[in-house]
Amino acid sequence: MSDRFRITLAQLNPTVGDLAGNAAKARAAWDAARIAGADVVALPEMFITGYQAQDLIMKPAFVAAVQAEIAALAAACADGPALCIGGPSVGEDLKLHNSYFTLQGGRIASVVHKYFLPNYNVFDEVRHFSRDMMQGPVAINGVRIGMPICEDAWYPDVVEALEESGAEFILVPNGSPYFRDKFETRLNHMVARVVESGLPLIYLNMVGGQDDQVFDGGSFVLNPGGVPAVQLPTFDEVISHVDLERSDAGWRALDGDFARHPDSMEQDYRVMVTALRDYMAKTGFKQVLLGLSGGIDSAIVATIAVDALGAANVRCVMLPSEYTSQGSLDDAKAVAENLGCRYDFVPIGKTRDAVTETLAPLFEGTKPDLTEENVQSRIRGLLLMALSNKFGEMLLTTGNKSEVAVGYATIYGDMAGGYNPIKDMYKTRVFDACRWRNANHRDWMKGPEGDVIPEAIITKPPSAELRADQKDSDSLPDYPVLDGILQILVDEDGSIADCVAAGYDRADAKRIEHLLYISEYKRFQSAPGARLSKRAFWLDRRYPIVNRWRDPS
Numbered sequence: 001m002s003d004r005f006r007i008t009l010a011q012l013n014p015t016v017g018d019l020a021g022n023a024a025k026a027r028a029a030w031d032a033a034r035i036a037g038a039d040v041v042a043l044p045e046m047f048i049t050g051y052q053a054q055d056l057i058m059k060p061a062f063v064a065a066v067q068a069e070i071a072a073l074a075a076a077c078a079d080g081p082a083l084c085i086g087g088p089s090v091g092e093d094l095k096l097h098n099s100y101f102t103l104q105g106g107r108i109a110s111v112v113h114k115y116f117l118p119n120y121n122v123f124d125e126v127r128h129f130s131r132d133m134m135q136g137p138v139a140i141n142g143v144r145i146g147m148p149i150c151e152d153a154w155y156p157d158v159v160e161a162l163e164e165s166g167a168e169f170i171l172v173p174n175g176s177p178y179f180r181d182k183f184e185t186r187l188n189h190m191v192a193r194v195v196e197s198g199l200p201l202i203y204l205n206m207v208g209g210q211d212d213q214v215f216d217g218g219s220f221v222l223n224p225g226g227v228p229a230v231q232l233p234t235f236d237e238v239i240s241h242v243d244l245e246r247s248d249a250g251w252r253a254l255d256g257d258f259a260r261h262p263d264s265m266e267q268d269y270r271v272m273v274t275a276l277r278d279y280m281a282k283t284g285f286k287q288v289l290l291g292l293s294g295g296i297d298s299a300i301v302a303t304i305a306v307d308a309l310g311a312a313n314v315r316c317v318m319l320p321s322e323y324t325s326q327g328s329l330d331d332a333k334a335v336a337e338n339l340g341c342r343y344d345f346v347p348i349g350k351t352r353d354a355v356t357e358t359l360a361p362l363f364e365g366t367k368p369d370l371t372e373e374n375v376q377s378r379i380r381g382l383l384l385m386a387l388s389n390k391f392g393e394m395l396l397t398t399g400n401k402s403e404v405a406v407g408y409a410t411i412y413g414d415m416a417g418g419y420n421p422i423k424d425m426y427k428t429r430v431f432d433a434c435r436w437r438n439a440n441h442r443d444w445m446k447g448p449e450g451d452v453i454p455e456a457i458i459t460k461p462p463s464a465e466l467r468a469d470q471k472d473s474d475s476l477p478d479y480p481v482l483d484g485i486l487q488i489l490v491d492e493d494g495s496i497a498d499c500v501a502a503g504y505d506r507a508d509a510k511r512i513e514h515l516l517y518i519s520e521y522k523r524f525q526s527a528p529g530a531r532l533s534k535r536a537f538w539l540d541r542r543y544p545i546v547n548r549w550r551d552p553s
């Protein structure tokens with residue numbers, strides 16, 4: 001039995017369903033571990049399937065394919081370090097479990113099953129998996145390692161049981177998706193486990209985007225007392241070797257890599273870029289297009305797209321009508337030029353006239369209203385989708401969280417599109433994100449540095465420009481008020497009384513509540529987008545479409 005133990009942490013980015021690709025990544029990490037003389041290489045939770053595989057897990061053929069891939073991996077990694085990897089398994093109870101495999105000596109040496117199955121916000125693990133009894137530590141090269149799987153380490157019970165049954169240190173494999181400031185939450189839970197158990201703890205998270213969620217990495221190692229020894233970067237794929245030494249007081253991790261974590265604005269921006277980049281790469285798209293209006297939402301989306309994919313892969317299209325101001329024309333062109341991407345100019349006047357003429361016999365006797373305004377938006381959607389079909393570019397849609405919340409967007413019009421990078425960012429924060437991006441540049445951004453979003457776009461009053469002199473403030477309270485009320489009603493699940501207590505006008509709160517509930521149908525038909533908060537529209541918040549209830553408070 002050695003007094004030194006090396007564990008290689010593979011903070012990598014799996015793709016859901018790409019079993020062979022994920023196994024190849026695990027195998028490459030194992031090769032690196034073997035060269036480094038490690039005892040074990042650890043991969044995150046559910047790495048072999050990618051996370052979250054959702055109802056794919058319920059398909060027996062998928063689980064059988066996973067079992068075959070795990071067996072092949074065990075055989076391929078027979079001679080060298082042990083390999084620990086997350087995946088589904090069928091237990092002795094014949095039920096499906098969220099499991100962590102240890103492969104060693106050409107076989108599956110042990111399988112640990114997750115005990116606490118998260119079943120809140122984006123997680124539905126009770127739907128997919130069964131709970132098993134708590135299990136003891138796993139011995140690797142004579143050292144007993146406790147392996148609580150992600151949620152298992154968010155409560156004291158599993159780590160306590162592992163410590164009581166002789167675990168010498170703790171390895172927590174995770175599939176922990178980002179929400180703003182989540183790192184603190186994770187750290188608090190893990191420090192608590194270390195303090196309770198007196199054992200070093202290794203927290204290993206995955207990176208990369210999957211549909212709406214982004215896994216932000218930031219793996220770390222804590223010594224007894226909660227003292228940090230290692231901290232890996234957020235968002236980047238990293239393979240890092242961590243050494244532990246045994247003394248009379250037990251195992252201690254040696255100090256290793258220590259990466260600085262970015263602030264929350266930078267993390268939000270990185271999530272939006274990563275979510276789009278991985279959504280594109282993992283679905284097989286290379287290029288995007290979007291309607292660039294000269295407004296702030298399409299400007300930030302164009303910037304995110306260029307940072308994710310490079311200017312050569314982004315097409316911006318200005319589709320002006322008679323209501324498009326000279327300022328919007330100038331601002332849109334400036335954004336495309338600053339970013340260095342293609343800019344097309346496609347006036348919609350003639351198409352709109354043709355639609356007006358076609359509908360004239362049916363609309364006879366009616367007055368122009370929202371119908372005609374929305375036709376413009378739908379023509380834009382139609383033309384942009386034609387470009388998408390012709391050139392294989394995916395259309396981005398640009399509604400921010402404030403608009404998505406109150407349905408301030410035209411269904412089958414500007415809501416057309418496959419992905420929405422800013423879906424979970426309130427309008428007031430979109431302004432902050434633009435200023436942040438103008439002032440900051442990082443290696444992971446493929447776009448140019450500097451003031452890519454002109455100041456005029458950030459300071460002018462937002463307008464949909466669907467009629468003369470239209471302003472968003474004609475239909476909605478000013479954005480600071482709207483976002484303040486939405487923060488309470490949506491993110492905090494608060495009441496109308498809570499809004500009033502926070503200083504908002506009751507009539508404003510009631511109006512926003514009504515708009516929120518009646519636009520549920522739009523959100524059911526809306527594109528997915530990057531999740532930034534604990535209450536993103538989609539899996540975090542599941543409201544009925546038909547809903548007569550209104551808060552009387």
Ligand SMILES: Nc1ncnc2c1ncn2[C@@H]1O[C@H](COP(=O)(O)OP(=O)(O)OC[C@H]2O[C@@H]([n+]3cccc(C(=O)O)c3)[C@H](O)[C@@H]2O)[C@@H](O)[C@H]1O
Nearest residue numbers: 370374377407408409410411413414464466475518521545
């Ligand atoms: N519960 C429900 N289930 C299924 N369908 C439902 C429905 N309730 C209404 N509908 C249908 O939805 C339609 C109304 O929705 P919709 O057609 O979107 O129209 P609507 O929401 O009335 O208007 C769009 C709003 O978005 C604003 N806006 C803001 C920013 C940009 C843009 C832009 O376009 O660029 C637009 C625009 O100024 C306007 O206030 C109705 O015709 C109705 O049939």
Ligand SMILES: Nc1ncnc2c1ncn2[C@@H]1O[C@H](COP(=O)(O)OP(=O)(O)OP(=O)(O)O)[C@@H](O)[C@H]1O
Nearest residue numbers: 291292293295296297298318319398414462463464
């Ligand atoms: N003239 C236009 N040319 C191209 N696309 C447009 C035009 N007008 C609207 N769009 C598309 O419709 C979306 C919704 O318009 P909206 O006015 O809400 O957003 P915005 O113009 O980007 O920002 P803001 O609301 O701050 O003006 C735009 O982001 C853009 O993608």
Ligand SMILES: NC(=O)CC[C@H](N)C(=O)O
Nearest residue numbers: 118150151154175176177
């Ligand atoms: N995979 C999981 O168990 C996710 C839940 C977990 N507690 C988290 O980090 O969000």
